[in-house]
């Protein structure tokens with residue numbers, strides 16, 4: 726099994742957590758997104774969308790972190806990551822879909838504002854903009870261009886922060902009924918959510934997490950697990966490699 730991933734990419738972290746929880750071993754192909762490895766022709770040949778993570782397993786090439794984790798659950802069920810009850814499985818999938826469709830997007834601008842925009846200002850702007858031209862998705866291209874030209878403003882970030890606070894409220898509510906987001910045991914909803922709660926902490930929204938005592942306790946409890954230590958970057962390491970999301 727081979728994983729194309731990046732240390733500080735939340736979507737890569739989701740998959741690394743799932744692999745670690747399942748005790749699966751894998752070969753690492755690391756991409757530095759800040760250096761635009763994702764638009765190198767050899768990587769675009771593997772994923773034309775220019776995004777990590779990508780999992781190669783038994784001749785299959787998979788993109789999309791949520792789908793990769795579902796695949797891992799189907800292909801390697803020995804350590805189960807979904808509840809057995811059908812209604813509970815559906816509940817977990819609603820959570821993971823929301824993370825994939827809404828939360829994953831919401832963390833990007835605040836992450837860029839905090840980490841990417843300042844660091845890009847030290848680079849040669851023309852060289853950066855020419856690399857950005859090679860990004861396949863126009864929306865992703867414009868986010869990078871906005872950051873490269875110092876254009877991300879507080880107002881852009883505010884809307885995202887409102888979405889993230891609302892999500893914390895939803896997680897708090899879920900954790901009043903369940904020990905883990907996935908039910909009685911750690912599962913896909915937990916591994917999909919952990920990277921984003923950590924990111925929320927790292928974009929200076931620690932007070933918002935603390936205002937949600939169950940979310941806070943759940944995060945601290947999960948952070949004791951071996952999978953967290955194996956899959957998540959050490960605190961403070963963003964200063965060496967900027968966070969992208």
Ligand SMILES: N[C@@H](CCC(=O)N[C@@H](CS)C(=O)NCC(=O)O)C(=O)O
Nearest residue numbers: 734735736776777778789790791970
């Ligand atoms: N929906 C995709 C999103 C993947 C994604 O956005 N990956 C980011 C890192 S978390 C990336 O590769 N970004 C490259 C870029 O911004 O150029 C998934 O969940 O896998």
